[in-house]
Amino acid sequence: MDGAAKIPVLDFSWQEDDGTERGNENWKLLCSKVREACEIHGCFLLTYDRIPASLRSDMLAAMKALFDLPEETKTKHQNPKPYLSYQGKCPVVPLHESFGIDDVATRLEAAREFTHYMWPQGNPPFCEILHSMSSKMLELNFTILEMISESFGMEGKHRDALVRDSTSVFRVMKYKVPPREDQNLGLVPHTDKNALTVLCQNDVQGLEIMTKEDHWEQVMVPEDAFVVIVGDALKAWSNGRLVAAKHRVVMKGEKERYSFGLFSVPKEGAIIKVPPELVDDEHPLLYRPFKFADYFAYFVSNVSDDALEIYAGV
Numbered sequence: 001m002d003g004a005a006k007i008p009v010l011d012f013s014w015q016e017d018d019g020t021e022r023g024n025e026n027w028k029l030l031c032s033k034v035r036e037a038c039e040i041h042g043c044f045l046l047t048y049d050r051i052p053a054s055l056r057s058d059m060l061a062a063m064k065a066l067f068d069l070p071e072e073t074k075t076k077h078q079n080p081k082p083y084l085s086y087q088g089k090c091p092v093v094p095l096h097e098s099f100g101i102d103d104v105a106t107r108l109e110a111a112r113e114f115t116h117y118m119w120p121q122g123n124p125p126f127c128e129i130l131h132s133m134s135s136k137m138l139e140l141n142f143t144i145l146e147m148i149s150e151s152f153g154m155e156g157k158h159r160d161a162l163v164r165d166s167t168s169v170f171r172v173m174k175y176k177v178p179p180r181e182d183q184n185l186g187l188v189p190h191t192d193k194n195a196l197t198v199l200c201q202n203d204v205q206g207l208e209i210m211t212k213e214d215h216w217e218q219v220m221v222p223e224d225a226f227v228v229i230v231g232d233a234l235k236a237w238s239n240g241r242l243v244a245a246k247h248r249v250v251m252k253g254e255k256e257r258y259s260f261g262l263f264s265v266p267k268e269g270a271i272i273k274v275p276p277e278l279v280d281d282e283h284p285l286l287y288r289p290f291k292f293a294d295y296f297a298y299f300v301s302n303v304s305d306d307a308l309e310i311y312a313g314v
Contacts (some may be wrong), residue, residue: 013049035151042245105134134170137262165270175257186249192231194265199227204257210246239278240286266292
């Protein structure tokens with residue numbers, strides 16, 4: 001690792017009384033900063049007071065209770081879709097445990113189903129925290145997608161399609177303390193395959209991104225900040241103008257790391273197509289139109305760093 005990354009921290013805690021409203025000059029300036037960060041780094045940090053600190057701490061406490069459940073209980077969470085089941089005790093990343101939960105941000109019933117599976121006797125507080133946090137993060141995720149689209153001068157139809165053709169997955173993750181310094185890999189290097197990811201973590205650092213110079217740099221996440229990461233679907237939609245940040249988790253110290261993320265994912269049947277406004281002499285077409293579900297299935301069968309270029313590159 002070569003040092004701490006200079007990832008911008010953007011303030012999303014706008015209010016009508018501070019002169020930032022959708023469509024005005026302050027809003028447009030913020031949209032430009034979001035786009036610039038996604039073009040240069042493929043990620044950025046943000047502060048956002050519409051998700052209370054108390055909800056974040058409640059979510060992290062609830063996650064600890066979830067991961068403390070017996071292994072036989074956790075392994076009951078199975079889903080035929082890739083990466084949505086409980087994952088743990090993987091020899092490649094033995095420090096990592098996670099749950100992927102479908103549609104929990106938009107369906108309270110999905111939160112109830114998951115909660116009752118883990119706690120047959122019921123756990124209404126966990127259900128409420130899970131649904132509340134995921135729905136607020138989904139709203140933030142959609143706002144960022146709208147800002148990116150607006151910063152490119154997209155018409156309403158293209159802007160709306162990014163959000164309208166999306167569903168979501170909420171993922172909760174735990175990283176154990178490494179037994180030895182040379183066994184500290186929490187999550188293997190990868191780009192996210194979805195459109196956009198919003199992450200929140202406890203006070204244990206560990207996220208690293210790869211720079212354009214192929215150096216790993218640690219992302220020092222302030223206590224009250226969220227991390228936003230561009231995925232392959234958004235990179236393709238933007239005709240390669242936005243970077244899908246390659247990232248990993250490396251564990252240090254004597255404390256467990258907890259994080260949770262809201263992943264906006266193109267819906268089943270959604271087609272990723274570069275808007276004509278993003279193709280010109282300086283930016284020739286890089287990706288052919290493709291069904292996201294087909295690309296994801298291809299990736300799952302052919303895990304590769306350059307899966308997007310191989311599958312959809314012109």
